[in-house]
Amino acid sequence: MAEYNFREIEQKWQQIWKEKGTFKAAVDPKRPKFYSLDMFPYPSGAGLHVGHPLGYIASDIISRFKLLKGFNVLHPMGYDSFGLPAEQYAIQTGQHPALTTEQNISRYTEQLKNIGFAFDWDREVRTSDPAYYKWTQWIFMQLFSSYYDLEANKALPISSLVARFEQEGNARVKAVCDEDTPAFTAAQWKAFSTNEQQQLLLHYRLTFLAETTVNWCGALGTVLSNDEVKDGFSERGGHPVERKKMMQWSMRITAYADRLLKGLDQLAWSEPIKEMQRNWIGKSIGAEVVFAVKGSNQKIQVFTTRVDTIYGVTYLALAPESDLAAELITDAQRATAEAYIQQAKNRSERDRMSDVKTISGAFTGAYAINPFNGEEIPVWIADYVLAGYGTGAVMAVPAHDERDYNFATHFGLEIRQVIEGSMENGSFPGKGGIVINSGNLTGLTMKEAMTQSIAFLEEQGIGRGKVQYRMRDAIFTRQRYWGEPLPVYFKDGLPYLIEEKDLPLVLPEVDKYLPTEDGAPPLGRAKDWTYTTETGTYPLELSTMPGWAGSSWYFFRYMDPSNTHSFADKDKTDYWGAVDLYIGGSEHATGHLLYSRFWTKFLYDIGAVSIDEPFQKMINQGMIQGRSNFVYRIKGSNTFVSLGLKDTYDTSAMHVDVNIVHNDQLNLEKFKAWRPDLANAEFILEDGKYHCGAEVEKMSKSKYNVVNPDDIIERYGADTLRLYEMFLGPLEQFKPWNTNGIDGVYKFLRKLWNLYHPQNGAFTVSDLPASKEELKALHKAIKKMEEDMANFSFNTSVSSFMICVNELTSLGCNKREVLEPLAILISPYAPHIAEELWALLGHGESITKARFPAFQEAHLVESNFEYPVMINGKLRAKLDLPLTLTVPEIEKAALADAQVQKWLEDKAPKKVIIVPGKIVNLVV
RNA sequence: GCCGGGAUGGUGGAAUAGGUAGACACGCAAGACUUAAAAUCUUGUGGCCAUCUGGCCGUGCGGGUUCGAUUCCCGCUCCUGGUACCA
Structure with missing residues (x-):
């Protein structure tokens, strides 16, 4: 084999x-382990494009590097193979999603193996x-059978909760x-019927059935996430979406909110990602305060983080969606x-967003009583109050909250300062200031005032200190076919788990993948979708699990x-x-990163695993964007003009397949x-070439800018693809794909090959000792x-390989002493x-069993250094001097x-100024 | 609006405990080889000026600190990711 024949080499080694x-990994306690994981892909019908492997190549390089360093490396790959696209395809074609999925997986696997x-x-x-x-179903069952105990600060079996109820009711259960959840005594508990008991336990289970408001899309027959809804229509298909109350399974992820928050501190993740999770969890410490309504039995509960400003409350505001708001309206109003x-209901999210400055609201006519001073304060409805957060009601303190201030100013409501400071610039939060005008809170600091008022609220039974999270419990069901069935059957309208020995509960066959005529999920079409126990035969749950379960x-x-026999051996x-x-x-x-952390913590609590954070170190690779090419057609003709000349004609741009363009030059035949x-078609060329225009866009079929890694591999080989994707730029940076520089990488591999094949392409290495320069x-x-x-x-490593090979080539090096370690060095990037x-x-033996060459500083030691001599900050001369010179000696030589x-x-x-080994700077 | 990330040649990008800006690669130009092309090799390539030695300018913009700033500080502009009035 004389020439570098990547096709032969790559096939052979794969x-x-x-x-x-x-690459078979096995437990080996004698070696340190390294677990290197990629986010597994959803196998879509479009196949892999060049953006997918970017992260996989990076983790592969690290994995192979760790192998060379003597680690026992676990580096697996798999498929997140439940999902909506396969189901949509099934609805259109009648083809079973399992079949489509199988085909897509084969394609992905083949593509991945080629790399x-x-x-x-x-x-x-x-x-x-x-x-x-x-085992996904099994974990669901464990969650169903557990509750979160705040004293133990972990999940415990629901059976131990039942035992406590039998002994003492639920009053002291934290x-x-x-x-x-209602309060009950032990006697009451025992007196409850089984149904009543089960109903109560649902209030505690970590996965539970509850009525929730969801985005319901009738046309798709399913519930959609906020992400999947755009302007009141489904992202897929553009069908109308309505808010609807439905019985849904939920996961009590909020039980873990605090641990999910604290756990972040230990993780080696990028700060932006941790910050996003912190914001998502959104912990606020504050208090709940109950306001009585004048002349009514109604109570208004608000959540506030600033109970210290309670004497500054001049109105209450309710969310327009709140039922209470409707009830409080007086006839006059x-x-x-x-x-x-x-009007507020009709305003779309989009309207509210683009219209933040508009202040709107309406007075209900009702008054609430401030429990601290008995003052009557007006109750308003305002759309800046969100129904979904806290209690959907706020106590407004215009002096110390900007939104309240704007609202009060707009409607001419009172603004009462209760924290020391200047009101010249409108409201101010005044955190850390001294409380004024506030009855017996006057003179206290914010912190003292908070403590004292919370104590007062609790004493009076009209409020309490409370930690509020922005994060909601996660809805766990979808009215879809292609997902995991829930291992649950219904008896007397209450959910029960099937027996563990009956797992897995396999997805049944259905005639169509659509909802039933009466709106039940597709599983409603399955025959005999029932579960038989000793007492009878019962219907099984019709919903399936969401994409994030698996x-x-x-x-x-x-x-x-x-x-x-288990989801994984503990050993x-x-x-x-x-x-x-x-x-x-x-x-x-x-999404995924929060749910995974939640489940891991739960599995840790029940003793199934020994870690409570799944991902120690994480790197987020930047997306590879598409780079589209354009040709310019003279309007109404079949003539195309090259980029530089297009403005001299009346042209329209047209996307052209990037695969027939090389270095922005169009291949006319192709x-x-x-x-x-x-x-x-006719072409008007520049210098005999047709230059295309280019633009960065999302990679998509319709823009003809999708690049398939197979094509790159066919033309240049997998090693070139791997090196090139890394050479493109920093891993974490977003960047457009272009093949403009790929020739350089390919050339590099041939140069590397030629180092080992110096004469007429014959493999030759010398056993003579390497020279100083070669080792350097x-x-x-x-x-x-x-x-x-x-x-x-990764990108700078590729450069350093190029530099090394260029230097060795000009030195004419073919010494084994250098070429052996060099092969090892490059093997993680270009393994074939x-x-x-x-x-x-x-x-x-495979090069992966070799050891990474030890770096020896001695080879890099220099005796001389070329000093740049700057005069007034400008480079004026260079001086080659021995590094052993002292500062005065350097100065003398420079002068x-x-x-x-x-x-x-x-x-x-x-x-x-002389910095030895760096620079000489003279100021005149 | 708020919270991140960023802006460096024709292009992708190097270099920041402050110390020779533009590594490496692409592209381009010239040359060698070739009937020719491709491939390969050699040389050049930030801009402006200059016959040359060389000079001036230059890391988004405007200031500042420093012997010295792409790097630090202050004030902006633009691009980009996230988020959406969170009480």
């Missing part, structure tokens, strides 16, 4: 890796596989439960207030993928522990083949690679060529230099 099981990843394919998981989702409510624990399954999860490096997109910041209808070139690269691996700076060279060097003297004009410098 085959050998597969046959020898090179030569060091995945242990034996560990592949698929969330839609019954052997996998058996547990996370629904707000409306009815017309205006109800009109306002109606992805919330897959990282554990990789550790023990074919286990049939194995203990050995592999947390993920050491997780690479994926930042779009999962608040263009005609691409668009047979334009086969007779090598060790510079070793040093750089070590540093770059620590910083995840490295394996081939390693084999040619006479090694029988003696002819160039320097010319600039000094015989004057002595005012100041001399």
Whole structure:
């Protein structure tokens, strides 16, 4: 083999890796472990595009680097294979989603294998596989059978809660439960019917059935997330969406809010991502205050973080959606207030967003009583109050809250200052100031006033200190077919778990993947979708789990993928522990990453695993955007003008397939083949070439800018693709895909190959000792690679390889002493060529079993340094001096230099700055 | 609005405990080889001025600190990601 034949080499080594099981991982307590994980893909019908492998290549490089460093590496891949696209496709074609999914997975797998990843394919998981989702269902059952105990600060079995109820009722139980949970004694509990008891337990279970308001899309027959709704219409298909109350399964993730918040401090994630999670959880510490309504039995409950300003309350504001608001309206105000409510409801989110400055509201006519001073304060309706947060009601303190201030100013309401400070610039929060005009709170600091008022509220039974989270409990059901069935049946309208021995509860066959005629989910079409116990046969739950169920624990399954008696052996999860490096997109910041952390903490609580944070270190790769190319057609003709000339004609731009454009030059023959209808097109060229325009857009089929990695591999090979994707720029940066620089990377690999094949392409290496320069070139690269691996700076490593190979080429180096470590160095990036060279060097074992070359500082030590000599901050001369010189000696040498003297004009410098080994600067 | 990230040649990007700006690569130009093209190799390539030695300008804009600023500070502009009145 004389030439660098990437096709032959890459196929050969991918085959050998597969046959020898090179990347099979196994528990080995003697070696340190390294768990390197990619966010697994949803296998879409479009196949993999060049953006997908970016993160996978980075994690593959780290994995292979860790192998060379002697780690036992777990580096798996799998598929998040439940999802809406397959179901939509099924609705359109009648093809079973399992079939489509299977086909898509085969395509993805083939594409991934072509890139030569060091995945242990034996560990592949698929969330839609019954052997996998058996355990997703199992985890659901554990959640159903648990409650969150606030004293133990962890999840405990619901059976121990029942035991406590039997002994003492629920008065002293400190547990996370629904707000409306009634109090009962032990005697009452025992007197309840089974149904009543079950009903009560639902208030405590970590997964529970409750009425929630959801985005219901009748046309799709399903509930959509906020993300999936745009301007009141579904993102897919544009069908109308309405807010509707429905019985839904929820996960009590709020029970873990505080631990999810605190856990972030320990994680090596980027600050922006942690910050996003903190904001999402949104912890506020404050108090709940109950206001009585004058002349009514109604109470208004508000949540406030500033109870210290309670004497400054001059009105209450209710959300327009609140039922209470409607009830409080007096006859005198009815017309205006109800009109306002109606108007607020009609305002779309979009309107509210673009119209933040408009202040609107309506007076209800009702008055509330301030419990601290008995004052009567007006109750208003305002759309700046959100129904979904806190209690949907606020106590307004215009003097110390900007929104309240604007509202009060607009409607001429009183503004009463209760914190010391100047009101010249409108309201001010006054945190840390002294409380004034506030009865017996006057003179206290904010903190003291808070403590004292909360004590007063609790004493009077009209409020309490409260921690409020922005985060809601997570809705856990979808009215869809292609998801995990819930292992739940209904008896007397109450949910019960099926028995564990009956898992997995396999998704039934249906005739159509649409909702039933009476609006039930697709599973309503399944025959015999029932569960039989000793007491009878009962209907099973018709909803399925949401997309995030299966992805919330897959990282554990990789550790023990074919286990049939548990989701993973404890021995194995203990050995592999947390993920050491997780690479994926930042779009999962608040969804997947939060749910996974929640489930891991839960599994930790029940003793199923020994870690309570799944992902120790995370890197978020930037999305690869598409780069579209354009041709310019003269309007009404079949003539196309090159970019530089387009303005001299009346043209319209047209997307052209980026795959027939190279370096922004159009291949005319391919263009005609691409668009047979334009086969007779004429071209007006520049310098004999057709230059295309370019623009950065999202990668999409309709913009003809999708680049398939297979095409790149076909043309340049997988090693080039891998190197090039890394060379493109910093991993975390968003960047458009373009192939403009790929030739340089390909050229580099051929140069590398030629180092080992110096004469007439024959493999030759010399066993002579390497020269000083050769070793220096090598060790510079070793040093750089070590540093770059620590910083995840992949692009600069590729540069340093290029520099090294360029230097070795000009030195004519073909010494084994240099070329062996060089092959190892490059092997994480370009594994195929490295394996081939390693084999040619006479090694029988895979290069992945080699050890990373040790960096030796001695090879980089210089005796001389070329000092830049700056005069008044400008570079004027260079001086090659031994590094052993002292500062005075350097100064003497610098002043003696002819160039320097010319600039000094015989004057002595005012100041001399010398940094040995760096710079000489003279000030004149 | 708020919270992140960013702005460096024709292009992708290097270099920040403050110390020679533009590594590496693409593109472009010239040359060699070739009947020719491709490939390969050599040289040049931030801008302006200059016959040359060389000079001036230059890291989004305006200031500041410093012997010295792409890097630090203050004030802006624009791009980009997230988020949406959270009481």
